[in-house]
Amino acid sequence: MGGQIVAQVLIGLLVGDQRSFLSSNRRWKPFLGAQEKDFTLGDLFNFAGVGTVTIDTAPPITRQRTHRVQRGDTLRAIAAQLLGSAARWPEIFALNRDKIANPDLIRVGMVLVIPD
Numbered sequence: 001m002g003g004q005i006v007a008q009v010l011i012g013l014l015v016g017d018q019r020s021f022l023s024s025n026r027r028w029k030p031f032l033g034a035q036e037k038d039f040t041l042g043d044l045f046n047f048a049g050v051g052t053v054t055i056d057t058a059p060p061i062t063r064q065r066t067h068r069v070q071r072g073d074t075l076r077a078i079a080a081q082l083l084g085s086a087a088r089w090p091e092i093f094a095l096n097r098d099k100i101a102n103p104d105l106i107r108v109g110m111v112l113v114i115p116d
Contacts (some may be wrong), residue, residue, distance in 0.1 A: 051088050069110040075103050082114050091115045 014020040060098040075089035
């Protein structure tokens with residue numbers, strides 16, 4: 001529900017700004033989805049060149065490597081250090097949904113599964 005509230009606020013800001021694309025073209029519809037009228041966050045990641053990443057579905061695990069959360073760690077920092085890109089943090093989140101309810105709240109000592 002929080003995500004929906006944030007999205008509605010952002011869309012409202014775009015529609016209310018006379019200089020924004022949505023304000024000047026109210027009939028605009030997303031066109032990058034895999035299926036017509038179906039546009040997901042994964043489609044946006046794919047368009048941005050990050051790859052097909054979804055938060056709800058963990059990628060298949062070929063071998064498991066782990067990381068014990070240290071003081072000051074964030075998912076973005078762990079992704080940058082171990083995966084080479086901070087933008088890959090959703091992959092870590094997806095693999096650890098059983099341990100992490102909020103990606104901004106990880107605890108020191110947690111053992112996280114890290115994708116290949």
